[in-house]
Amino acid sequence: MQHILDAITADGTTSEDFANLTLPESYRAATVHKDEVDMFEGLATRDKDPRKSLHVEEVALPELGPGEAFVAVMASAINYNTVWTSIFEPVSTFGFLERYGKISPLTKRHDLPYHIVGSDLSGVVLKVGPGVTKWKPGDRVVAHCLSVELEAADGHDDSMMDPEQRIWGFETNFGGLADVAMVKANQLMPKPEHLTWEEAASPGLVNCTAYRQLVSKNGGNMKQGDNVLIWGASGGLGGFATQYALNGGANPICVVSNEEKAEICRKMGAEMIINRSEEKWQFWNEDNTRQNPKEWQRLGKRIRELTGGEDIDIVFEHPGRETFGASVYVTRKGGTITTCASTTGYMHEYDNRYLWMNLKRIVSSHFANYRESWEANRLVMQGKIHPTVSKVYSLEEVGQASLDVHKNLHQGKVGVLCLAPEEGLGVKDEEKRAQHIDKINLFRGV
Template sequence: MEQILEAIQSGASGDDIANLPIPESYRAAFVKRDESDMFEGVDSWDKDPRKSLHVDDVATPELAPDECLIAVMASSINFNTVWTSIFEPLPTFGFLDRLARESEWAKRHSLPYHVVGSDASGVVLRIGSAVRNWKPGDRVTVQCNHVDGQDPTAHNDSMMANNQRIWGFETNFGGLADMSIVRANQLMPKPTHLSWEESAVNGLCSSTSYRMLVSDNGARMKQGDSVLIWGATGGIGGYAVQYVLNGGGRPIGVVSSPERAEILNRMGCEAVIDRKASNYQFWSDEHTQDESEWRRFGKDIRAVNNGEDVDIVFEHPGRSTMGASVFAAKRGGTIVTCAATSGYMVEFDNRHFWMKLKKLLSSHFANYTESWAANKLLCEGKIQPLLTDTYTLDQVGDASLAVHHNKAEGKLGVLCLSPAEGLGVDDPERRAEIGEDKITVFRG
């Protein structure tokens, strides 16, 4: 791996990189199958990823014809890594076992360990015999939609494919490692003006927000739309704010502190609601929601939105907020949801839904076309990375715990093969043109 790193840092040619020896093992972050019950009886909040995530050498897998082996320079932490590390809502080894039944190549994924991570930036080292659009030496980022083209369900919107999976969560050989195996249709060009870690944090969250708001498969936000965004300085929320601003809409960001409100103001989001200061109590007890609190919330929204209800609600907390989200959308408005970080069993008052002709739309990551479009906007500097802090691969447990306990804004990057922050910028002139203050807004 040292020889590979030296070649990448020295700007070696693609031919030189293609001739480098590939090590038989590499360093990776993984959970163990025989530890799947280690947190049995422990409250979710108290489950500690530092106890379950191991960093050690694993065997380098054989390369399938449609795959690429990449040197991972940097990766990032997503909620799915946290879920895998605390074995919730169930251990991910079941996903790997089901994948293994699909083909001879898929059998590689069912192992005693699961290498995690659904983001990466890096350099192509080897390509399979069927790969035609990528070559050794290419600098790339990775989108995590793992799907093949042999099923007819994959050929309209690949997110609807029967065998659609999230790489590094429902597959093995994820991005929190010094190397990774990815399908060729997961690769995208690395933004030349961004560092390795800045490039690594965008794939999952930015593409998810793009599909939810911009794509024809999502809310189809148009110029002038007002969009209520829960967790507006979080991973997907921070990208949602940017897509709304970039598309001529009006974001109303919901955050939980004045410091987070200040981040939104620096991004250009003027309408902000501090939910902690307002102390909304949407649930009066475990089984009962308080409609008067929905009404107070709606009044606060109208106070910062020119007296109007919102066109779109960008929803992902789930149980804690869904009732309020459905209530807050305007007549004929859309609630688009992609997650349920506060609980999966949601409730809302159907009268406010059906009688006002609102729409509830589900969304899940993004297809290759949507991810490519989102990455193009990053390459053009129209969308910025949300990197807040950077950890080393050996600190992956600490980084995952910070995300688990909601102590991090934006995205946490993880240096894998890259030895330091700030490396990998190939076009400093482009970076200066876009502006350091914009690129690093979440690090301000």
Template sequence: MEKILEAIQAGASGDEIANLPIPDSYRAAFVKRDEAAMFEGVESWDKDPRKSLHVDEVRTPELAPDEVYIAVMASSINFNTVWTSIFEPLPTFGFLDRMARESEYGARHARDEHIVGSDASGVVLRVGAAVRNWKPGDRVTVQCNYVDDQDPSAHNDSMLASNQKIWGFETNFGALADLSVVKANQLMPKPTHLSWEESAVNGLCSATSYRMLVSDNGARMKQGDSVLIWGATGGIGGYAVQYVLNGGGTPIGVVSSPERAQTLNRMGCEAVIDRKAANYQFWSDEHTQDEKEWRRFGKDIRNVNNGEDVDIVFEHPGRSTMGASVFAAKRGGTIVTCAATSGYMVEFDNRHFWMKLKQLVSSHFANYAESWAANKLLCEGKIQPLLTDTYTLEQAGEASLAVHQNKAEGKLGVLCLAPGEGLGVDDPERREAIGDDKITMFKGN
């Protein structure tokens, strides 16, 4: 891998990179099958990814005809890496074992170590015999929708495919490593004006927000729509704010501190609700929600939204907020949800839902077309990365703990093969034109 890094840094040609040998092993972050029960009896909050995520050499898998080897320059931490590292809601080795039963190449994934990570930027090293559109030397980012084209359910919208998986979570050979194996239909062009770590943090969260709000598979946001965004400075919320602004809508951001409210103001989001200051108590006890609190929340929304309820609610906390979200959406409005970070058994008052003809739309990551469209906006500088801090691969456990304990805003980058921050910018003129202050707006938050 050292020779590969030297070649990339020296600007080697595609042919020169193609002639470099692929190593028999590489450095990666992984969890171990025989440690899947290590946190039994421990409360979720107290489970420590630093104890379960190991960084060491792993053997290089064989390349399938529709796959490529990439040198992973940088990656990032997503909640699915946290879930894998704490073995919740279940150990992910079951995913790998099921994949092993699918095909000869699927059997490669059933190992005693699960290499994690679902975001990457890097360089193509070698392509399989069936790969057409990519070649060694291409600088790429990776989207994590892992799906083949041999099942009819994978066509039209591949997120509905019966065999759809998330790379690095439901498959092996993920991105928190110096090398990875990905399908050719996961690759996208790297934004030329961004560094490796700035390019690596967008794939999963940006495309998730794009599908939720912009796509025909989501809320179908249009110009003039007002959108309530929970966690508006978080990993997906920060992208949602940008998509609403870029699409001619009005974001109403919900955050938990004055500092986060100021971050939204710098992004151009003027309507902000500080939920911590408001001290909403949507649940009066474990089993009962308080409609008076919903109404107080709705009044606060109208106070910052020209006296109107919102057209769309961007919902992902789940149990703690779903009742309020359904109530807050306007008559005929849409609640779009992609997660349940506070609990997945949600409750809401169905009267406010059916009698006011609201819609509840489920969303999960994005298909290749949606990911490509989101990446194009990043390449054009219309959407900015949410990188707040950068860790080394050896610090993957520490970074995962920060995400697990909700101590990180935006996205945390992880340097893999890249030896330092700020490398990989191929078009400094474009970067200057867009503005370094805009690109690095989240850094240090």
């Protein structure tokens, strides 16, 4: 791969030069193995260690198909789906690959005894397959993680509705935690050139997810002046939700777990903060079998103290079981609870009287369609939404990086260097970077 890295870092390398590069027969990638899916059997979720299941090894370069592209990956990032893949929860991802492999001879390439993980990347296009006209070798890109076939009519109004919708690097193979990735060319978007490789790689999945969940008509359809309750407001998802609320003229009410995270929210521009550790919310009893509505009421009262007597218009939900009952309760009449995940448990419980009698809505949201992804990336390119990288690891340390996310030892996003030999490379627009450097570095070292 060194000749590819040399071409990327050299001045004046042309598209023709990139097109003429010899591609390797194999490349480094972070994988999980099909014959190890039972390795954590009997262990509690918290005790499953991604460092034991994630391997960094040489894998064969797949055949490139129509409408696809090879990308030299300079940097990637860790998402919860990488953690789920690495601990084989809630199911092994090899079931996804097996089902995908049955569609066609091309999709059969994905059904392998190893799964190359990762749903974020920034890098350089190396080669495009037949039919690709928008992108060419040498283009500097990021990738969103929506993989669709779009052969059915369902996906042509909202590509997330395609029956064959999948998340690249989670429900497909050849993901971004590698030196080379294979993507559908319509996953590619321009790299924000005021950002480094690791900064540009990190927004991808969570930025697009937050955009659809909160801003899009397919999610919360947020408007100016809305009161938005954001759980985990300084985290990977919440850090972008907080930015979107502020950028869109809404009022974020940021729920965080400690003062350090509260300070991050304040530096982003948020003023209304609820510190869970200080206010000691207990929505469930000690054995986690029964909820405490009095705590919902206390939360509602606290919110009204912050907002001057107003209730919540939109809840940005992703913790799931731990918080969902409270989220439904505190939302105003006619308000919306948007949910995209369940990091504390999938079996939600809430008092349905507060939902139906007050005409509230629960809106499910999952990643983003092509247009939403493009709009989310466009806002990053404009310097209106910023990356939330707090720490960066090498690809060889992907197990530790995933453990950090699994144990919630991180803030914002954890980046991973792939081909990039060090942090800080890849910036072309120094002037724009200087204008936003404080926001870009807000999560660094936290």
